[in-house]
Structure formats: structure tokens, C-alpha cells
Amino acid sequence: DAGITQSPRHKVTETGTPVTLRCHQTENHRYMYWYRQDPGHGLRLIHYSYGVKDTDKGEVSDGYSVSRSKTEDFLLTLESATSSQTSVYFCAISTLAGEDTQYFGPGTRLTVL
Amino acid sequence: AQSVTQLDSHVSVSEGTPVLLRCNYSSSYSPSLFWYVQHPNKGLQLLLKYTSAATLVKGINGFEAEFKKSETSFHLTKPSAHMSDAAEYFCVVSPYDMRFGAGTRLTVKP
Numbered sequence: 001d002a003g004i005t006q007s008p009r010h011k012v013t014e015t016g017t018p019v020t021l022r023c024h025q026t027e028n029h030r031y032m033y034w035y036r037q038d039p040g041h042g043l044r045l046i047h048y049s050y051g052v053k054d055t056d057k058g059e060v061s062d063g064y065s066v067s068r069s070k071t072e073d074f075l076l077t078l079e080s081a082t083s084s085q086t087s088v089y090f091c092a093i094s095t096l097a098g099e100d101t102q103y104f105g106p107g108t109r110l111t112v113l
Numbered sequence: 114a115q116s117v118t119q120l121d122s123h124v125s126v127s128e129g130t131p132v133l134l135r136c137n138y139s140s141s142y143s144p145s146l147f148w149y150v151q152h153p154n155k156g157l158q159l160l161l162k163y164t165s166a167a168t169l170v171k172g173i174n175g176f177e178a179e180f181k182k183s184e185t186s187f188h189l190t191k192p193s194a195h196m197s198d199a200a201e202y203f204c205v206v207s208p209y210d211m212r213f214g215a216g217t218r219l220t221v222k223p
Contacts, residue, residue, distance in 0.1 A: 040122075042203055042213030043157075058210065090156060101147070102211065104156040 004105035019078040023091030032074040036087040115140040119214035132191040136204035146187045147205040
């Protein structure tokens with residue numbers, strides 16, 4: 001298995017509070033991604049990074065921000081959590097963009113009450 | 114723009130019978146196509162991928178998929194289902210950004 005960890009694995013929070021999810025990799029892959037998984041939607045890309053301090057928006061980026069200060073860490077922040085952000089969040093990594101295989105972390109289940 | 118449609122949200126088969134999970138894609142570019150599997154409460158694992166080489170792609174655990182450009186399809190098959198194949202399967206189209214299908218839940222009956 002690719003060396004990807006996510007923390008926390010489960011979190012329950014209240015509407016309006018800030019939340020940060022962490023993705024950590026030991027593979028030294030250049031690209032890192034955050035997805036959310038919701039029933040009937042598969043996985044949808046939130047943000048991705050193509051290098052340290054280089055990030056871009058994905059399909060569903062509203063309400064989320066990201067940061068990557070080191071190759072191995074990619075943080076996803078919900079500045080003010082809403083109930084619509086209740087979801088399972090997956091981090092992924094790849095060596096190349098586009099056609100390259102992405103390797104996924106175990107996921108974080110976030111519940112916003 | 115690119116997108117994926119998985120034609121069945123749920124497929125149920127008996128153990129030992131063939132599996133067919135259907136996927137149609139749309140892409141303005143020459144696509145890369147993937148199938149991922151997700152077992153309950155687990156992350157996603159790559160089953161196989163197509164990147165413009167052979168149109169028949171073999172993956173792990175006996176799965177294979179055939180790229181048919183004329184039909185814009187990339188269906189996943191397995192000759193004989195096993196109980197451990199019960200999971201959710203996602204078809205994905207690339208390049209430039211990966212677009213996931215909504216998923217097909219495979220149930221395997223004993």
C-alpha cells in the first residue's frame with residue numbers, strides 16, 4: 001500500500017466551526033489531491049496540489065481552502081463548516097497528473113451537526 | 114469536458130457467475146480510463162487502467178476491461194464472481210482531471 005495517512009479518521013463538529021484535515025505521504029509524490037465522496041456522486045475533486053505552495057481548484061472547491069508547505073503534507077481547511085460538508089474525504093497522490101494512477105488514503109469521515 | 118456514466122447503480126450476481134459492470138465515457142481528448150474498487154469502509158484501490166495501449170486491459174483479481182472507442186465504453190468484466198468481489202466499483206476518466214462515475218455496488222450471492 002502507498003504510504004498515505006489521513007488524520008483525523010473521524011470527526012464530529014458543529015456548524016460554523018473551523019476544521020482542518022491532514023494528509024501525509026511518505027512516497028515523495030509531486031501531486032496531491034483532496035476529494036469528497038457522497039452517495040450518488042462518486043468522488044469529486046475539491047483541490048489539488050502540483051508542488052509545494054502550488055495548488056489549484058477542483059470541481060467543488062467552494063467553502064474549502066488548502067495549503068501545502070511541505071512535499072509530504074497537504075491540508076484541507078473548512079473555514080466555517082456547514083452541514084452540506086458532511087462527507088467522507090479522501091486524499092490521493094500521484095507522480096504525474098492526468099493519466100497517472102492515483103493512490104488513495106483511508107479517508108476521513110466528517111460529520112457537521 | 115469529460116464525464117463518466119456508470120449504467121447500473123447496483124448489480125447482483127451469484128457466486129461463480131460472470132460479472133459485467135458497464136461504463137460509458139465522454140471526453141474531448143484521447144482518454145485515460147480507470148476502474149477502482151472500494152470495499153466497505155476502505156479507501157480506493159486501482160483495478161486496472163487504459164492509457165492508449167492495448168484495448169483489452171487485464172487487472173488484478175481476474176478483472177479485465179475492453180476499451181471500445183466507437184461505443185465510448187469501458188466495461189469491466191470477470192468470468193466468475195467470488196464473494197470477496199462484493200464492493201463498490203468506480204469508473205474514472207482522465208486526462209487533466211479525473212472524473213468519477215457515481216459507482217456501481219456489486220453484490221455477490223452465495
